[in-house]
Amino acid sequence: MNLSRLVRSASSLAALFPSPCVSCGGARPGVTNGALCRKCQSQIEFCPKNICCVCGAPLEFDYEIETGETYKCGECIARPPRYEELRFAMVYSGPVRELFHAFKFQSQRRLAAPLAALGQGALAPWLREWPDAVIIPTPLAMRKLYTRGYNPSYLLAKILADMAGLKVAEGALRRIRPTTPQFGLNSAQRVKNVKGAFEVHSPKSIRGRRVIFFDDILTTGATIRECCKTIKKAKPKALRVATLCRVADV
Ligand SMILES: [Zn+2]
Ligand SMILES: [Zn+2]
Numbered sequence: 082m083n084l085s086r087l088v089r090s091a092s093s094l095a096a097l098f099p100s101p102c103v104s105c106g107g108a109r110p111g112v113t114n115g116a117l118c119r120k121c122q123s124q125i126e127f128c129p130k131n132i133c134c135v136c137g138a139p140l141e142f143d144y145e146i147e148t149g150e151t152y153k154c155g156e157c158i159a160r161p162p163r164y165e166e167l168r169f170a171m172v173y174s175g176p177v178r179e180l181f182h183a184f185k186f187q188s189q190r191r192l193a194a195p196l197a198a199l200g201q202g203a204l205a206p207w208l209r210e211w212p213d214a215v216i217i218p219t220p221l222a223m224r225k226l227y228t229r230g231y232n233p234s235y236l237l238a239k240i241l242a243d244m245a246g247l248k249v250a251e252g253a254l255r256r257i258r259p260t261t262p263q264f265g266l267n268s269a270q271r272v273k274n275v276k277g278a279f280e281v282h283s284p285k286s287i288r289g290r291r292v293i294f295f296d297d298i299l300t301t302g303a304t305i306r307e308c309c310k311t312i313k314k315a316k317p318k319a320l321r322v323a324t325l326c327r328v329a330d331v
Pocket of ligand 1: 102103104106107117119
């Protein structure tokens with residue numbers, strides 16, 4: 082059998098036997114995005130409309146914000162963050178949580194594309210507001226990069242940047258000391274864990290430029306705050322933060 086016939090039969094086999102849904106395990110032909118079945122996709126909670134115009138936190142009132150109206154949450158009024166705006170695409174819950182788990186902790190690198198595609202609708206138009214910006218993903222410690230084989234934040238940032246037509250500066254920021262994984266630590270431990278853990282490796286790619294820092298999941302924001310503090314030292318023209326998911330009860 083020649084190669085093109087082999088490829089054709091492999092893709093028809095894939096169509097006949099689609100991968101099971103990563104979340105519910107259902108082997109249904111409804112798996113449309115290479116990861117989740119239609120039912121699981123319908124359970125995804127996307128970023129709501131009523132959010133703080135700075136940190137993106139959902140606001141606690143139920144009337145619709147009219148176009149052009151902006152509100153800040155109490156936290157951003159009391160302690161303005163170092164970035165101008167933060168936006169997220171989805172709430173870290175249900176099928177999205179399962180998908181992330183498989184992507185980050187079960188070495189399923191292929192899930193970067195469907196994950197990024199789920200966040201595209203919410204994030205890509207906002208990323209395109211700064212067409213000259215450079216995206217800087219959360220750096221991974223070298224040792225972790227060797228054992229896992231990929232940096233989840235970089236893979237997601239690269240796909241989203243390609244969708245929005247922006248560049249990624251992978252090595253602009255780096256870790257200068259090992260940290261323990263943030264999950265399982267409380268808020269104060271998380272702050273301590275990442276304090277002084279990053280440095281700007283390539284000031285040239287930051288100074289005077291619009292920068293969008295990208296992290297895959299926002300939990301307490303300790304990593305984002307520390308990375309923004311470090312990036313600001315290299316004097317960007319402006320700084321935003323993008324994250325694919327936000328834990329609901331930050
Ligand atoms: Zn499913
Ligand atoms: Zn806020």
